[in-house]
Amino acid sequence: MDISQDKAIKTFSPHKVFIAIAIGLLATVWLFYYNLGDQKLSTIFTDLAHPNWYWFIAAIFVLLLRDIAYMFRIRNLTHRELSVKGSIYTIILWEFASAVTPSVVGGTAVAVFILAKEGIKFGKALAYVMLTAILDNAFFLLAAPVALFATDSNIFQIIGEREIFGMPLKVEIIFYISYGLIAVYTLLMAYGLLINPRSFKWLLLKITNNNFLNKWRHSAYELSSEMVLASRQLTGVSKSYWFKAIVSTIFIWSARYFMLNCLISAFVSDSSMAVQFDIFAKQIVLWIVQLLSPTPGGAGIAIYFLKLLFQDNTHSQGFWLSIGLIWRMFTYYAYLIAGVIIFPRWLRRVSK
16 A cells, blocks of 8 residues: 555544544534523524525535536546546545645645546646646635625625634634635646746745755655646647636536525525625635634634624524534535545445
């Protein structure tokens, strides 16, 4: 067994899953305890007792559509080298890896391993995973200004300054820090992968050629060499390839966001277009903010910021925490369980 496979198995281990679930549940219990105050749990159950089942079913349907779009995109990116069954395994295990690693790390390294085990050469697998990250981040970077412009940035005005884990902070500040880091990372990745990988390699080696950064020189050399290798795999691809990649990315993230739209609409009476767009815009802010999360898959952080962004005078904080918990059950805990079940079967399949 090679080192990369050993690391992957550690990533998919029940121990990691237990830690991710424990952090998520402990954080959720703490959030309920800290925010409920005098409110009784029975009032929250009353608010959630009679959902609009059409919206609730629509939420599940949209989630399935998103996964199908994920599979379509990864098959298109791999020029259909990846089979339908292989794409199903890849997407579920990729989501699982993202759920058990911190949001700032993600599951990209494991994704390269998964594609390589599915029979795709390392250089190609690396290129496809890097391109996926660039496409996803580009969506965040382009969608966020549109959302803030359309809502006149009143999202941040409504939230104002809050105590975040005991510290007076503005969500707006966290958002712009995260947005800036994503922008720098994405521009560097896009330049290195799609424009001039050799100049990118020279730049990294030049930066690390001093006493202070010299200890990272070997890592910089490896990263830049892999970037050159990955870049070769994307030369000469057709316009149709790029069109499908971009359109599928827009669909994937729109469906991912609309899932929460449907879920909130199942429990909130006002489902007008203005409300739907407000929910959609707030989610863009939510995803960018939680990308800085140090916890596995944003455990605890995602629900906390959902409560901050969506709380209003009509519904209690307990109500929004409950919505956040239901949302995470579908988009986080479901993939943890699926990954544990599927990984041993997938490993036997690719080991044959």
